Amino acid sequence: MKPRDRRASRWDAHRRSRRAELTDAAIAAIRAHGAGVGMDDVAAQAATSKTVVYRHFTDRTQLYVAVCARVAEHLLGQVRAAMDAATGPRGKAAAGIEAYLRLIEHDPEVYRFVVHRAPAAGPVTDLVSLIGDEAAEIIAEQLRRVGLDPAPAVPWGHGVVGLVRAAADNWIARPAGMTRTQLATHITDLAWAGLSGVVAPQKEDK
8 A cells, every 4th residue: 555645644633633623612612602502603712714614524513523522531531530539339439420410510511512412413422322331331340340240231331321411410400509419429329229239249338
């Protein structure tokens, strides 16, 4: 195969860099204008034209995927760090749940964009699915550790994330004076009541 011209490779790096800059601008525009942000808002935030934005993102779906990937990378890093710092299966579950809620509390419009503004058409990987996959991996690891079949980890992981999302969506719409930590504790109590019987020895249920 003929090697690519170095100039073409340089343009690849430039395009990746420019897409990253425009993704950052999109996130800033979402924070400023809300989850219903338009391409005009993104272009204005990036101090460029909408034509330039469309040169790198052919439609809103491509922009959504880029923003979702950036948010997911950040959130997954926060979830993993919080769980690594916690002790015991229940403590790790609580830490992961609170890390998810922290994103919502600190960046509500970005959360609404990646969770509730997904394009109606096109196969995209949304934030909740990515977090569900991560939860499934953690549950599967725990199941193997106690000598159990890891097969149920996928529905359990996505089920737990669905529980967290539903409770979080209600909280962001109707907080009713409940703090993030209080909500995390309530969700953990409910989720762990089911998980503790299947992913951890009885002595770790406390």
